Amino acid sequence: MIRNFIQQLRKTAHLARLNLTEEEEELYSKQLEEILNYFQKLQELDTSNVEPMAHVLPLNNVWREDEIKESMEKELILKNAPEIENNCFKVPKIVKNI
Template sequence: MSITTKDVQHVAKLARLNLSEDEEQMFTEQLNAILQYADQLNELDTEGIEPTTHVLHLSNVMRNDEQRESLPIEKVLLNAPDEEDNQFKVPAVLE
């Protein structure tokens, strides 16, 4: 499979890009080089290789949910720039 200048023009039109002829030619060459490189992967023998979703083993590190006492309201409001009636006071966003 190869990319033609017509393909590049079509994608540029969809993306609403105005490309010069030099840019069209450059992108055509670059995209074809990418496809040729990706085509090299078809030459690899992958028989017996298990499919993977990621090359590294990843796992989420989760801690158990434990119920515990919350901070006292006085300590929580110590860093509040402004408070009123034991609540954070923030600027109004609605009139």
């Protein structure tokens, strides 16, 4: 069971692009299993006729007019970037299937 969950955890950590140490893997899989078990409680409730709620306010059609405003100076856009070249963000080799 636990080993199974470690597989699950590794897959999830890959999806989330998180490097986990072995200790973290062990700790998280134990904790997350416990948390998810507790969350099973939700299955007690019958929600077959309930609409899901993604927004709490009864708002809709919040749109803006198609108007151009000044962009930000590129110096400010790039200021916090770890690495830049030719006014672009620099990234290392993109390997197959990212």
